[in-house]
Amino acid sequence: MCLSSLILSCCFLLPHAGAQQRTGEIWPQVHADRRISFQLKAPQARNVLLEASFLSQAQAMKKDAEGTWSFTSEPLAPEIYDYSFAVDGLKIADPLNPFVKVWRRASRSMVLVPGEPPMFFEEQNVPHGTVQIHRYHSKSLNTTRGLYVYTPPGYETATDRKYPVLYLLHGSGDTEDAWTIVGRANVIADNALAAGRAQPMIVAMPYGHTPGVRSDAGRSAQHQAFAADLLGDVIPLVEKNYRVHDDAENRAITGLSMGGGQALRIGLAHSKRFAWIAAFSSGVPSEEQVNVLLAKPDVLNEDLKLLWVGCGRQDFLFERNKQLLAALKAKGVRHTPRITEGSHNWRVWRRYLNEVLPLLFQSDK
Amino acid sequence: MCLSSLILSCCFLLPHAGAQQRTGEIWPQVHADRRISFQLKAPQARNVLLEASFLSQAQAMKKDAEGTWSFTSEPLAPEIYDYSFAVDGLKIADPLNPFVKVWRRASRSMVLVPGEPPMFFEEQNVPHGTVQIHRYHSKSLNTTRGLYVYTPPGYETATDRKYPVLYLLHGSGDTEDAWTIVGRANVIADNALAAGRAQPMIVAMPYGHTPGVRSDAGRSAQHQAFAADLLGDVIPLVEKNYRVHDDAENRAITGLSMGGGQALRIGLAHSKRFAWIAAFSSGVPSEEQVNVLLAKPDVLNEDLKLLWVGCGRQDFLFERNKQLLAALKAKGVRHTPRITEGSHNWRVWRRYLNEVLPLLFQSDK
Numbered sequence: 001m002c003l004s005s006l007i008l009s010c011c012f013l014l015p016h017a018g019a020q021q022r023t024g025e026i027w028p029q030v031h032a033d034r035r036i037s038f039q040l041k042a043p044q045a046r047n048v049l050l051e052a053s054f055l056s057q058a059q060a061m062k063k064d065a066e067g068t069w070s071f072t073s074e075p076l077a078p079e080i081y082d083y084s085f086a087v088d089g090l091k092i093a094d095p096l097n098p099f100v101k102v103w104r105r106a107s108r109s110m111v112l113v114p115g116e117p118p119m120f121f122e123e124q125n126v127p128h129g130t131v132q133i134h135r136y137h138s139k140s141l142n143t144t145r146g147l148y149v150y151t152p153p154g155y156e157t158a159t160d161r162k163y164p165v166l167y168l169l170h171g172s173g174d175t176e177d178a179w180t181i182v183g184r185a186n187v188i189a190d191n192a193l194a195a196g197r198a199q200p201m202i203v204a205m206p207y208g209h210t211p212g213v214r215s216d217a218g219r220s221a222q223h224q225a226f227a228a229d230l231l232g233d234v235i236p237l238v239e240k241n242y243r244v245h246d247d248a249e250n251r252a253i254t255g256l257s258m259g260g261g262q263a264l265r266i267g268l269a270h271s272k273r274f275a276w277i278a279a280f281s282s283g284v285p286s287e288e289q290v291n292v293l294l295a296k297p298d299v300l301n302e303d304l305k306l307l308w309v310g311c312g313r314q315d316f317l318f319e320r321n322k323q324l325l326a327a328l329k330a331k332g333v334r335h336t337p338r339i340t341e342g343s344h345n346w347r348v349w350r351r352y353l354n355e356v357l358p359l360l361f362q363s364d365k
Numbered sequence: 366m367c368l369s370s371l372i373l374s375c376c377f378l379l380p381h382a383g384a385q386q387r388t389g390e391i392w393p394q395v396h397a398d399r400r401i402s403f404q405l406k407a408p409q410a411r412n413v414l415l416e417a418s419f420l421s422q423a424q425a426m427k428k429d430a431e432g433t434w435s436f437t438s439e440p441l442a443p444e445i446y447d448y449s450f451a452v453d454g455l456k457i458a459d460p461l462n463p464f465v466k467v468w469r470r471a472s473r474s475m476v477l478v479p480g481e482p483p484m485f486f487e488e489q490n491v492p493h494g495t496v497q498i499h500r501y502h503s504k505s506l507n508t509t510r511g512l513y514v515y516t517p518p519g520y521e522t523a524t525d526r527k528y529p530v531l532y533l534l535h536g537s538g539d540t541e542d543a544w545t546i547v548g549r550a551n552v553i554a555d556n557a558l559a560a561g562r563a564q565p566m567i568v569a570m571p572y573g574h575t576p577g578v579r580s581d582a583g584r585s586a587q588h589q590a591f592a593a594d595l596l597g598d599v600i601p602l603v604e605k606n607y608r609v610h611d612d613a614e615n616r617a618i619t620g621l622s623m624g625g626g627q628a629l630r631i632g633l634a635h636s637k638r639f640a641w642i643a644a645f646s647s648g649v650p651s652e653e654q655v656n657v658l659l660a661k662p663d664v665l666n667e668d669l670k671l672l673w674v675g676c677g678r679q680d681f682l683f684e685r686n687k688q689l690l691a692a693l694k695a696k697g698v699r700h701t702p703r704i705t706e707g708s709h710n711w712r713v714w715r716r717y718l719n720e721v722l723p724l725l726f727q728s729d730k
Contacts, residue, residue: 132496
């Protein structure tokens, strides 16, 4: 690999806006030594700060004679970082970086620092699966919603083969594209399959929010509404349109944060339908709800092939997850606890997915 | 429809980040009377302008006591508009609007003003097709590239049916996602199919740029490289992975601007492979190249079912398109000229696609 090719633009990693060879000016620039150079042209600004997930505090950028502000980092560990600029206090995404995380809070930009060898979340020259964007009318919610579905490499031509399905749920700050665009679930799955680490599977990534006011009072209704959409619309859509096995041993449910709570509530309440459950940094149901969900430990132990509960020590949900783990232990429900370093962010969730994919749909479990 | 539901957020139209029910604050707001309210919180800014495709010149926004700048438009025609803010001269997309057009120039935001009845580019409660995101290794270009493929409603379950394919090419400022995210080709096709106006078809939307320096000198090499990828990688991928007819009468090629030039060059040079060609506001090949492409009018008239050439009078490429139409007439090549109002923008291209889809793959042509 020549050195010049190591000036990478982050955007070549975008699954929906590929293209290593963009012809415009793309920032930031990632150098061969894994430093990142950021740049923003804002001649009239008085103060520009860089806020980034690799910085413990915002860093002042330096203005040159042309009014271009710049900052170059130290060499960084291979990772996907996010950042924004604060221009006289206004937080903005990088106007010249198409790799953007949108939704809820103000948009932030992302940048990937590659590893050598490549990290598990980097697109490599291996067979690639396909990500399908569905729009469907939810009868349960009487609205049109989105659904992303990953099919593994070779799915289109293996017309006599059926696959297991992982339902992969996002967090409260996300939409149905987050596991693809930010979480890179498709890339992680491609790489795990190419390495022979995981079973070929379909990954269905529904939209997790439901209509109506979000509040603590409404949370249970929200949950019921999502469960109705998942069980009554999403799963039937997947099982109608894809060649999939439709038994519990071929159905997994996993999610992060809000989606982790959904995976636990739906999975544990429907253990005859989902034999594999994993919850990442999850919004654990209340103690009362957990008691209901764990009321029949023998049934859960009989039905479940995996109940994986992961959380980082620095996560604001760590205590609640510890309580869940304690309850599982107290009730004698077989499970895999996974306490790691890390806080409530995608760095952790990409790694959890990469750990969990190889555990799913293994016949010897 | 109740009035409150008419406060629409633009983002519910995003094919990949659906969700009518976003829980965060989303701007701009589109009112029932089709005015749009824009807002940006920037207390330290001295001057904020709104630049928008419905404005002939940038408009000053007004600051309130909390430092929030705002502007409300007049009632506007139903349309997808794009806009950006200039904050003390720095052009930015709207940080609270996830409907963003990225790539090449600085990102811009988009907002849809709905019509009643709905416009042809608005998502409606009709059967929806699916958009597949492929990443593939191009043997021709020795690089990994993206490809979007629209399949019509019912494709997944009509397992004994084969479909014609439209190859739909983007402009020089775009990537392979542009026809979906900005052009809304999937929505336009869904609506045309629901109305019985078009034949069910697959729409393959490849990435049109090729590696290497872009320059006038390199343009021919660029074109050859793209043609090699399309003919040698993209079409084989589509014909391997989708149930499609593989004869010329079931293959169309269409594009806008740069992609219009590609459609003309590839389509006319390979009329045994593409019986349907349409060029939107296209970067017309040079006079010398046109002479080569039109050297055998009888062959073209024998092979082609459609040669559609559209351009707006205000388009900077209008003169070149007029020259092409004159050459086609002089050579006696049968074609459909389509001179319209409009300049070089997506407002025109969405309408051209909506006009052309019903003309394709009609057996009586």
